[in-house]
Amino acid sequence: MDGNGRWAASRNLPRLEGHRRGAERIFDVIDECITLGIPTLTIFAFSVENWKRPVEEVSGLFKLGEFVLRANLARILKRKVKLKIIGNLEEMPDFVKEPLKDALIKSKDNDVLTLVVALNYGARQEVALATRKIAEEVAAGKLKPDQINWAELEKHLETAGLPDPDLIIRTSGEARLSNFLLLQAAYAEIVITETYWPDFTKEEFQKSLAVFAKRERRFGMTGAQVQPAKTL
Numbered sequence: 001m002d003g004n005g006r007w008a009a010s011r012n013l014p015r016l017e018g019h020r021r022g023a024e025r026i027f028d029v030i031d032e033c034i035t036l037g038i039p040t041l042t043i044f045a046f047s048v049e050n051w052k053r054p055v056e057e058v059s060g061l062f063k064l065g066e067f068v069l070r071a072n073l074a075r076i077l078k079r080k081v082k083l084k085i086i087g088n089l090e091e092m093p094d095f096v097k098e099p100l101k102d103a104l105i106k107s108k109d110n111d112v113l114t115l116v117v118a119l120n121y122g123a124r125q126e127v128a129l130a131t132r133k134i135a136e137e138v139a140a141g142k143l144k145p146d147q148i149n150w151a152e153l154e155k156h157l158e159t160a161g162l163p164d165p166d167l168i169i170r171t172s173g174e175a176r177l178s179n180f181l182l183l184q185a186a187y188a189e190i191v192i193t194e195t196y197w198p199d200f201t202k203e204e205f206q207k208s209l210a211v212f213a214k215r216e217r218r219f220g221m222t223g224a225q226v227q228p229a230k231t232l
């Protein structure tokens with residue numbers, strides 16, 4: 001959700017106002033995913049590196065997160081959205097952790113949209129943790145080293161059971177992955193838009209989807225293999 005800070009700065013507003021406006025946009029995108037039948041949406045709410053921000057911004061983001069969740073839980077449940085968190089929730093303050101755990105329980109049987117919130121998440125940390133779990137299984141004799149392959153590693157990632165992302169949208173012109181789903185994104189299409197996240201309306205989302213729809217996804221194959229046979 002990049003560009004909240006710059007959106008605010010360009011209006012002489014505090015950065016947190018940009019985050020507050022940015023949080024509202026999440027619900028536009030959720031609604032559009034439901035309308036279009038997109039089954040999984042992941043939002044990057046807070047990275048492990050975001051702890052390095054000024055303490056006032058970090059605590060302001062957590063307070064905002066708590067407020068947004070409490071204010072919108074009924075809306076989320078009504079739309080049959082299932083919440084999932086990836087990242088280290090235990091390190092979050094109790095006032096964020098508790099409503100999130102409540103929302104996880106209340107939404108667990110929902111099946112219209114899975115909303116994955118990456119919170120205190122970092123892909124490198126996720127892979128290190130998965131590797132540690134695999135090493136423990138090998139040490140305990142439950143797994144042989146030659147059984148370790150991508151399918152096995154994938155089972156130990158926090159995203160186990162979730163589909164790989166098809167599309168990653170980077171707002172505000174940023175052109176990097178910033179420790180987000182690095183392995184799962186191996187074949188994701190990346191769409192970069194100059195729009196700041198607080199301006200990322202349903203229409204902007206549709207524009208990014210239209211760019212995605214024009215991409216030829218080859219997954220290592222040739223164009224001829226993935227194109228339907230042309231009639232003469």
Ligand code: FPP
Binds near residue numbers: 019023065066119
């Ligand atoms: C990136 O914009 C945005 C973030 C780091 C945080 C966005 C998170 C929310 C709106 C929800 C918060 C919820 C919780 C639970 C933490 P930026 O600040 O990097 O923008 P800039 O690049 O323009 O400075």
